[in-house]
Amino acid sequence: MSLKLKDSGPEVVELQNLLNQNGEVVVVDGIFGNETLAAVKDFQSKHSDADGNPLSADGVAGPLTLASLKQGAVPAPVVASGSFAGFDLGTYPGDSQMKTWVSASPYRFFGYYLESPFHPDTSFMGKRAALQGMGWGLAVLYVGRQESSRPENQTRARGISDGTDTITKTRSEGFAAGTVVYLDIEPMDVIPAGIKDYLKGWISQMIASPFQPGIYCHIKNAKELRASALEEMPGGSKPAPMFWVSGSGHFDPGTSVPSGSGIPFATIWQGLFEHTETHGGVTLTIDVNVANSPNPSIST
Numbered sequence: 370m371s372l373k374l375k376d377s378g379p380e381v382v383e384l385q386n387l388l389n390q391n392g393e394v395v396v397v398d399g400i401f402g403n404e405t406l407a408a409v410k411d412f413q414s415k416h417s418d419a420d421g422n423p424l425s426a427d428g429v430a431g432p433l434t435l436a437s438l439k440q441g442a443v444p445a446p447v448v449a450s451g452s453f454a455g456f457d458l459g460t461y462p463g464d465s466q467m468k469t470w471v472s473a474s475p476y477r478f479f480g481y482y483l484e485s486p487f488h489p490d491t492s493f494m495g496k497r498a499a500l501q502g503m504g505w506g507l508a509v510l511y512v513g514r515q516e517s518s519r520p521e522n523q524t525r526a527r528g529i530s531d532g533t534d535t536i537t538k539t540r541s542e543g544f545a546a547g548t549v550v551y552l553d554i555e556p557m558d559v560i561p562a563g564i565k566d567y568l569k570g571w572i573s574q575m576i577a578s579p580f581q582p583g584i585y586c587h588i589k590n591a592k593e594l595r596a597s598a599l600e601e602m603p604g605g606s607k608p609a610p611m612f613w614v615s616g617s618g619h620f621d622p623g624t625s626v627p628s629g630s631g632i633p634f635a636t637i638w639q640g641l642f643e644h645t646e647t648h649g650g651v652t653l654t655i656d657v658n659v660a661n662s663p664n665p666s667i668s669t
Contacts, residue, residue, distance in 0.1 A: 371431040376401040382473050382649055384430050387438040388412060389475060394623055397473050397648050409434065452626040453477045453663040455508060456655040457639075461492035464499060466651045471503045473649030475622070477663040478506030480656075483538040483550070485531070488512035497542045506664030508613065508637060509544065510585060511535045512553040514567050523563020528570025535571070536578045546579035549666045551613045551637075554594065556587035568594060569601040572610070576602060581611070583636075583666070588616035591632045611665070613637035613658075625659050636661050 372384050377400045385397040385405060393408035406428045413424040418433040419440070430438075457480025470476065479500065482493045488510075500507060513531055514522040521527065539550055552571055554564070568584070575582035586594050591614050598610050612635045619629065620640025627635040641657035 370435070371429050372401055372435075373429045374401055374403075374406050379649075381405070384409075384435070384438070386472065387435070391438055397475060399473070399649060412438065452659045452661065453506075454622045455479060455506065455637075455658045455660055455663075455665070456653075457482075457508070457510070457658065458653065458655050459488070460490055461496060462651075462653055464496075466653065467500060467505065468503055469649040469651045470653070471505055473651070474646070478508055478658075478660060478665055480658075481507045481509045481666070483509065483511045483535065483542070485512045485534065485538070487514070488553075494538075494542065497544065506662070507667060508658070508660070508665040509539065509548060509550045510553050511538070511550055513571065514554060514564060520563065523561055523567055525566040525570035525573075528567040528572075529574055530570075531567075532571040532574025536574060536580060539580050544580070545667065547581060547667075549581040549583040549611050550575070551583035551585040551611070551666070553585040554590070556615075557590055560590060560593055565594075565597040568597055572598050572601040581608065583611040583613060585613040585615070588614045588618075588630055588632055591635070595634065609634070611636045613639065613665070615639040615656075617642075620657075620659075622657050622659055627659060627661055637665050 372380055381401045382397055382399045385395050388395050388408045391412060393412055395404050395408045409430050410426045410428045413426040413434055416437050417423050418437055424434055424437060454476050455478035456476050482488055484491050484494055535550055539548060572582050584594055584598060591612055595612065612632060614630050614632050614635045616630060617640055622641065625638065627638040630638040637658050637660040639656050639658045643654055644657055645652060645654045
């Protein structure tokens with residue numbers, strides 16, 4: 370079998386994934402266009418066949434080129450050194466869409482929204498086993514306080530209540546002990562004292578549970594929220610909370626790492642928003658992330 374310019378279909382998807390796994394950078398869309406042609410030629414110019422003979426840099430992915438690509442492929446595409454790309458969106462897109470993207474897209478992990486008072490959507494619930502079975506890594510989210518003008522949301526008691534709910538939902542979904550759950554706190558210009566109380570109440574429940582606390586927040590709020598969280602975790606009762614930070618900047622899912630956000634303790638960086646992509650014929654509008662792990666929430 371040989372693949373060439375203007376070919377399309379699942380064989381081209383496999384070729385594009387192999388190219389990405391060998392250090393080339395192409396969009397996985399199942400269409401052998403000029404970008405894929407250039408990547409094939411670049412790979413051929415740098416590699417030899419199984420007998421040690423240089424590949425012909427003709428841009429045609431024939432048996433010798435495909436064999437060389439497969440021999441050099443790594444099992445999981447690393448987007449940058451020590452960094453992995455993932456995505457999230459507020460509603461579960463469907464099993465068939467996720468099955469397609471796990472092989473056709475460059476993404477290795479997916480944001481998993483637990484049902485919560487501030488994110489009542491239930492479309493993710495019950496999908497953990499299926500997603501992990503497909504090979505997806507997961508970053509688990511619980512959407513917390515969102516309306517800073519409502520004083521009833523700015524209390525330790527509300528944080529304790531939501532912490533208890535987080536634990537119940539995480540356990541009911543079958544997540545393993547040690548799973549990190551990220552409390553979603555949306556951006557604020559000034560963080561009210563009540564929000565810090567809310568966070569501490571939530572943290573107090575998480576550190577008494579089998580699960581690990583994490584925090585999703587804007588870059589501008591990360592250091593202050595981390596300081597508040599650590600006040601609730603004296604003596605190293607559990608590891609410091611992991612941080613999933615959002616905010617634009619010099620973000621490139623092909624080269625960025627979480628610390629490139631300017632937050633040195635970040636383990637996930639969300640830097641591209643409402644971005645529409647098509648992979649394997651499936652189009653989704655997503656937020657794009659990079660993480661230090663292909664499975665940012667799950668203990669190994």
